[in-house]
Amino acid sequence: MATAYDLSENHPDIENGARVPFVAVEDLHKTFGIHKVLNGVTLRVSRGETLAVLGRSGTGKSVLLRLIIGLETPDSGTVRIHAQDIAGLTLDQMGAIRKKMGFLFQHAALYDSLTVGENVGFPLAHHRRDLSQAERTRRVNQLLVEVGMEGNQGKMPSDISGGMQKRVGLARALALEPEILLLDEPTAGLDPISSGEIDDLILKLQRERQMASIVVTHDLHSARTIANRLALLDQGKVVVEGAFEDLQQSDIGFVKQFLKQS
Amino acid sequence: MSNSESISAAGIDPPFGEPAKIPWSAITAPVTRPVNGVLEWFGCLGIFSWKALKAAATPPYEWRELVRQLDEVGSKSFPLVALAGAAIGVVISLEARYSLSRFGAKSMFPATLVYSVVQVMGPIITGLVVSGRVGAGMGAELASMKVTEQIDAIEASAINPYRLLAAPRIVACILMLPLLTLAADACALVTGWFAQAMVESLSFHQFINSGFNGATFNSFLPQTFKTAVYGLIIGLIACFQGMRTRGGAEGVGRAATNSVVLASLFLILADVVLVKLILVVFP
DSSP: OSSSSSSEEEETHHHHOOOOOOOEEEEEEEEEEEEEEEEEEEEEEOEEEEEEEOOOOTTTTHHHHHHHHHHSSSSSEEEEEEEEEOOTTOHHHHHHHTTTTTEOOOTTOTTTSOOOHHHHHHHHHHHTTTSSSHHHHHHHHHHHHTOTTTTTSSOGGGSHHHHHHHHHHHHHHHOOOOOEEEETTTTOOOOOHHHHHHHHHHHHHHHHHHHEEEOOOOHHHHHHEEEEHEOOOEEEEOOOOEEEEHHHOOHHHHHHHHHHHH | OOOHHHHHTTTOOOOSSSHHHHHHHHHHHHHHHHHHHHHHHHHHHHHHHHHHHHHHHSSSSHHHHHHHHHHIIIIIHHHHHHHHHOOOHHHHHHHHHHHHHHHOOGGGHHHHHIIIIOOOIIIHHHHHIIIIIIHHHHHHHHHHHHHHHHHHHHHHOOOHHHHIHHHHHHHHHHHHHHHHHHHHHHHHHHHHHHHHHHHHOOHHHHHHHHHHOOOHHHHHHHHTHHHHHHHHHHHHHHHHHHHHHOHHHOOOOOHHHHHHHHHHHHHHHHHHHHHHHHHOOOO
């Protein structure tokens, strides 16, 4: 991309040549009405890698995640999951791909009529009908322990705090043991202590599970903590991509301003 | 840019005698925009119906959710439907007695009550009551799930939301409407007879015998089972309005209102077609 500062020379896919990225986004465009949200975004994320997507509000960060998981359709460009183009897939074909992906929504999007335990067990109940009820319950408890929410199985989502809801949302996203994890503002609206806890949790999960993760965030501190690479979006394009040090060395005005204000 | 165009662009009236150039699309917009909106709505409803009915017809089926919806649509609507049926029975009884007495046709009272309740009032009143209660409830519930991204979360979990949410609700409406209609009819007949029995001696046995005298299955079954079509309309429109909602609390309110209004309207319009169809198919 001629206009973007591509600082990703140390990208693991390029080093290893033949290695196929888990997520490959090529020249993605998306418009809502007259508002062009994405204007040619290209990104790749491999196994064990965490990419943080940063940018101002309304620059299409969340839309990018929704396009990757197929909740929105791009105007042009491609999204490949494990080298498979998701354009034109039926709901059932897309379902097979989504089973390999976990999505944490910005406001957790827990099912408000189900308990915490039922929320976490929801994907298991629908996709792992081969498991006994006891085994499903054991897995739900294990996931809740993993996110530090043990003992809260019977509570309703409305009875727990925002930070706890995000933990439960994360446990639900991990229920099918995904290879790709998409996190939409995992620390937004949380106090610094809760944000730090969520960051530590994401780091721990990354170490243990070696997923390919994309984290959309405003929080530069959080992005530095959890991501191997950062991509900064402006006016629908990736203006810079690389390690935090690469961003610091960038001479693009917007990048400097973003780092200064963060 | 011509002189007149530059004047128009600057927001200044063109010189006298020179007509202002207004784009053709701007002239037709007040007509074409609402027409396009209506056509788009029907197109989206068609696509939604196809996806929802396909999900309802193909396994795996969401039995647990279906049972929950049968309870929601059937058991929980029963008191309201029964009450509405009972009230209608009394009203028709009072009106019929007065009108028939004027023409010296009091002996026709049982048949008048039975036919007007079972063929006309029972189905339509049940449809409208369920449309109000269930249509608003489903529309608001699904709209609330939509605006809080719960439907997106279902889809992101690789679960078909049409299969999980729309199909059981639509099937529950289709199955429960005829049963609720039978309940409404029964209540209306009992209260109608009771209202008559209060003023003159008429046993329930006499009333039923006289009312159903000469009736065949064709006289009542098509009229009762046409309410399955009402159920389809209520379920489809409520799910469609709920699952396409945008905006926050305002969107939820709008979805609930639109569900009731549109379901009731289409139900009455469908009745016109169904009555004619039944008269042709079951003469």
